[in-house]
Amino acid sequence: MPKITTGRIMAIAIESDVREILGRRETHITEIVQGAWNDWMALRNRARLRFARTRANIVHDFMVDRALAAFSGDAGVRAIVRDQTAKFLFDRRVLVRFKKGDCRGLGINIETQAVLAFTDPQLLIPGLPDVQKIDITYFLNDLQTRIDRVAVTARDNDIRLWTYEIEDRRGAPVLPLPTRSRPDEGGNVVRLRPRADRKDRDENNRG
Numbered sequence: 001m002p003k004i005t006t007g008r009i010m011a012i013a014i015e016s017d018v019r020e021i022l023g024r025r026e027t028h029i030t031e032i033v034q035g036a037w038n039d040w041m042a043l044r045n046r047a048r049l050r051f052a053r054t055r056a057n058i059v060h061d062f063m064v065d066r067a068l069a070a071f072s073g074d075a076g077v078r079a080i081v082r083d084q085t086a087k088f089l090f091d092r093r094v095l096v097r098f099k100k101g102d103c104r105g106l107g108i109n110i111e112t113q114a115v116l117a118f119t120d121p122q123l124l125i126p127g128l129p130d131v132q133k134i135d136i137t138y139f140l141n142d143l144q145t146r147i148d149r150v151a152v153t154a155r156d157n158d159i160r161l162w163t164y165e166i167e168d169r170r171g172a173p174v175l176p177l178p179t180r181s182r183p184d185e186g187g188n189v190v191r192l193r194p195r196a197d198r199k200d201r202d203e204n205n206r207g
Contacts, residue, residue, distance in 0.1 A: 012121050013094070013132035013154035015162050021094045022152065025077075026166050028070045030150060033098070033138050034168075036062035037147050052144075056100045056108065059138075063098040083114040094132050101137040105160050106153065119157050136166075 022029065039062040040046065040055065049055060064086045071077035071088065078089040088096045097118065099107025109115045117123045118133050134154050141148040153163040 012156070012161065013134050015154070015164065018094055018132060018134055018152060018154070019164070021090050022096075025071075025074070025090070027169055029136060029166055030168050030170060032063055032066040032070055033136070033150050034147060035066050036060075037138070039066075059100070060098065067098065083112075085114070087118075089128070089131065092131070094134060095128060097133075097135050099135045099137045101139040101151065101153075104158075105137075105151070105163055106155055106158065107135040107137045119155055121156055 036059050040059050043058070046055075049058075064081075067086070067088060068079055071079070076091045078092075080087045080089060080095075085097070090096060095118075097107065099109075102108050109119065117125050121133070132154070134152055137151050137153055138147050139149050139151065140146065150166045150168075151163050152166060154161040
């Protein structure tokens with residue numbers, strides 16, 4: 001476990017900075033979180049798993065796997081895998097964890113030294129000075145059947161400093177427009193005569 005120091009105050013996460021850095025990656029982030037939940041829903045025998053914490057751990061592993069793959073080609077993202085978890089450093093400035101959210105709007109934690117180093121802005125992790133630490137957190141609907149929203153959150157221990165939701169910009173599938181059907185060959189087709197032709201025909205009938 002890395003030694004935690006308190007030599008100076010770590011930078012508090014600034015929302016405008018975080019939005020700028022994560023903005024162009026939001027589609028990937030949405031796909032990571034939603035995809036991990038889909039992986040869970042597709043898991044065979046998941047109904048036999050009794051505890052919500054088991055589900056959260058499995059979904060977290062799926063998120064980490066998907067994040068490692070999604071950002072493997074992004075030179076601005078560095079994966080840090082240690083202490084039986086993973087964090088992602090974006091552009092050397094923003095350090096991210098993927099978490100399940102609780103009723104307070106914060107990521108759920110089991111308090112360890114490594115967790116305290118992340119959630120307390122005054123604690124420093126060696127090798128990562130001055131980074132802004134935030135959680136990417138998913139929240140389930142009331143029935144716990146789907147992800148209701150995904151949010152970016154900065155915290156000071158158990159205090160939520162600020163948060164914003166990531167909009168799902170993946171979009172719905174685009175369906176092709178229906179094509180106009182052509183009449184079958186040999187079928188009965190009614191064609192209207194031009195107005196002048198109909199007028200001549202009416203005069204001839206009167207004569």
